[in-house]
């Protein structure tokens with residue numbers, strides 16, 4: 001009798017334990033999802049206004065009607081660009097109300113395309129602590145807040161190599177989610193792959209949003225020194241992205257574009273390696289870790305002596 005009861009209790013407990021375990025694993029494994037640009041806009045009105053002036057924003061209305069789009073969609077075996085999972089990787093933002101909800105296409109590339117899907121960091125990244133104002137937040141709390149946000153998938157502006165690598169993945173047709181066969185088919189059907197995508201030129205025109213304290217109402221232009229840093233970090237990200245992409249596909253057009261990106265980046269890094277040894281290390285081993293190290297090393301440096309003449313004069 002006693003044995004029977006204890007067996008029953010054990011069985012019931014096991015079910016609870018199993019249910020708990022399943023809930024825990026499904027929570028741990030649930031991928032972060034996008035909450036959508038409207039959420040960000042609630043607090044970041046100035047940044048949202050800038051975004052609304054970009055091609056990223058405008059393309060949502062009409063890119064699927066582009067002449068080439070139909071042929072490109074067909075080439076990957078889909079019927080409509082907006083319904084194609086392949087096109088969605090780079091062209092659309094899918095937002096979800098909660099983890100279980102059906103994703104809804106709400107925009108072109110948007111805030112979370114560049115800053116990371118925010119479901120797990122949106123309430124963390126701005127939390128100064130209960131009742132604490134921005135200026136009173138202890139340094140240790142701030143460091144912990146940002147460490148938590150990054151662990152939850154936030155791509156922070158201060159980690160410029162990570163931000164740049166993410167642009168390069170879309171603009172270099174190098175995203176992991178994009179199948180090599182689809183990339184080749186897209187190129188054959190006329191999809192562009194621009195090896196001249198360069199971070200300063202493409203981020204300091206329509207895309208620029210730099211409302212940093214203390215002038216939070218002013219969209220600040222970069223100084224030439226800041227531009228020289230960003231230029232070098234952008235090329236570092238291009239080198240790493242293109243090197244990885246070289247092993248992704250044997251398609252001739254794809255390889256030629258990646259080779260061109262590597263050649264340009266190599267010339268820039270050669271020009272600064274005397275001043276920044278980390279650039280030399282990256283050239284001999286184009287890894288993500290070496291790219292991140294270079295990005296930290298150029299902070300506060302004026303590299304205009306080495307790359308000033310290469311900086312773009314016009315911005316997209």
Ligand code: HEC
Pocket residue numbers: 035036037039040041042043044111112115118122125126134155156157158
């Ligand atoms: C409830 C208000 C609020 C919402 C909603 C919000 N943010 Fe923020 N965000 C802030 C505040 C406040 C800061 C400044 C934090 C600080 O002082 O360090 C900030 C900072 C940032 C930063 C700069 C962080 C850094 O590294 O210095 C980025 C990038 C950012 N937010 C992106 C987003 C995105 C993308 C969304 C939408 C997914 C979003 N935020 C939603 C309030 C918000």
Ligand code: HEC
Pocket residue numbers: 063066068069070072073076081084086087088089090091169170171172173174175178186191192193194
């Ligand atoms: C890996 C990211 C990526 C994927 C996947 C992707 N695109 Fe693109 N697409 C881009 C980028 C980046 C541009 C802008 C390129 C530029 O202007 O240099 C672009 C531009 C375009 C253009 C504009 C061409 C022009 O000449 O104006 C069309 C049309 C297009 N894509 C269609 C598609 C279709 C259809 C799919 C799905 C089969 C798709 N793309 C998948 C990144 C991607």
Ligand code: HEC
Pocket residue numbers: 037040041044047048049051056109110111112113114115157163203207209210211212
């Ligand atoms: C094309 C990629 C891209 C998109 C889209 C984008 N950002 Fe950014 N964001 C960046 C980059 C790059 C920086 C770093 C700028 C710098 O420091 O020069 C940045 C910086 C920021 C900052 C810190 C500077 C500031 O303005 O306070 C915030 C906050 C921010 N972004 C929020 C947003 C929000 C909100 C959206 C959507 C409305 C958005 N971003 C869309 C790339 C992007």
Ligand code: HEC
Pocket residue numbers: 055056058059060063089090091109113114163164166167168170171199202203207316
């Ligand atoms: C999720 C993929 C994705 C990411 C990440 C991304 N872009 Fe884009 N970007 C696109 C697509 C797709 C287009 C083409 C839109 C169109 O032609 O309708 C585009 C177009 C642009 C354009 C307009 C191009 C032109 O010739 O006028 C600029 C500028 C740009 N991106 C800058 C950036 C910068 C800078 C970053 C990183 C800070 C970035 N993008 C990150 C997908 C992306």
